[in-house]
Amino acid sequence: QDGLKLCLSEFRQQLPWLERLDVTLGQVVDPVSPSASSKDAVDPENDFQREMSFYRQAQAAVLDALPRLRKLQVPTRRPDDYFAEMAKSDQQMQKIRQKLKSKQEAMERSERAKQLRAMRKYGKKVQTEILQRRQKEKKNMLNAVKKYQKGLSDKLDFLDEEQTLSQGNKKGSASQRMKKGPNAKRRYKNQKFGFGGKKKGSKWNTKESFNDVSSFRPKVAHNKGPGKAGKGGKKALNKRPGKRARQKMKSRAR
């Protein structure tokens, strides 16, 4: 050990700093990084951490040395018109640039492909939605036109905007059921299959209609709810009008 120190003292050259340009510093303390910036924590096996520690050390050295150099009036920035031979030839730099560009392009291509795939899925969904909406509108329009033709409604509102089917109260019947016109089931079927009769190929047992339990009323189903007017009302609820009455109702409601 002493031999080392002796040797060092003999060997050491006393030169001004400008000749040597050496900086001995630790790393730049990075406020952002949560991990310990102390040297002891650097795991040499962890490549990224190691390289980052070297980088930070170099940064610290540069940040310390550049002001000193500037004070000593040594130029650090190369003027734009200063052309000199570089350590790596232009050919080499071209190769490097090509490689970087190809990498970037590959990444972009994959990104674009991913986006296209996502767009296609979304686009398909949107398209089907739009088509369905258009078909519905067309159907409603035709129904409204037919109603007008049949003389049920003399309003020409359907030309301007969408029209909702309004059931005219032709029958001022005491029975609540009569007031409503045809049965709810009947109304639903009219709406679905329209006035032109049963349309070919209309599915009515789809997944959505099967899963749709909104029209389930437990009290009605289990026959547990209170009747319309107690016992008597129960009977009235289930009373079905005669054939003639039913036909009249049918033609009126359309």
Added chain:
Amino acid sequence: GKWKNKERVLIFSSRGINFRTRHLMQDLRTLMPHSKADTKMDRKDQLFVINEVCEMKNCNKCIFFEAKKKQDLYMWLSNTPQGPSAKFLVQNVHTLAELKMTGNCLRGSRPLLSFDPTFDKEPHYALLKELFIQIFGTPQYHPKSQPFVDHVFTFTVTDERIWFRNYQIIEEDASLVEIGPRFVLNLIKIFQGSFGGATLYENPHYQSPNMHRRLIRLSVAAKFREKQQVKEVQKIKQKGSKVLIEGDPTEVVFETPAEEKPVEIQLVKPESKPIVKDKKKPRKIQRKKQKKLFRTEA
């Protein structure tokens, strides 16, 4: 200004180096304008011959690459007339030509040298630091040098080794890009004289590559031997589980030999047996009919 600090470094190698080492040497020569090249040295010459070669070329520092077994690369850094020298094992060499190193610098520009604080803590590291500064630092006003300072060499001590990196300074706020070659130096010994002399320091953590390879081979062999031993033990266990039962002497007591029949030699063919029809089994055709009915019923 006038070039006062007369440092000249001789960079050369022995025979038997591979392409990577050759490229590294060339890279160092381009990065250090105060360097001189020389032809390959023959292995049979002794190392102190290098001192004479340096004197002939008027150099006072030397970087000598030595390749052994076409695998291991050793580097000598020395101050030639009388100064200290150090021998390193070089690992993980990446040259300037690698496409991942995207930086560039002026050829011959003076480098900034950045050292780890560890270099000041130990005397051997302090000596090495001084050696690095004198060798790698380009003297000011050297005729081949450029006056700008645009790159920085970093020497870091990690994992008992010295890591070397070369970065280009892009912006004044110290954004850096890696340029240059990178290598790892594993210190072996420091000598008092140039390529000889008393050993000032020996690295206790150093393991020669031969030793390293030998250890790997031994560990593999040890594993194999262990497996074999386990197999042998298993074999013995299997064999050992069979208990040897002694012969029972009382076994023979009840043995009665059978009566000997006279040996009959048949000269005439025996009569053929009459074919007895099995009435219980229906005939073939009847059996088929039965099967059909069965099938139609079912």
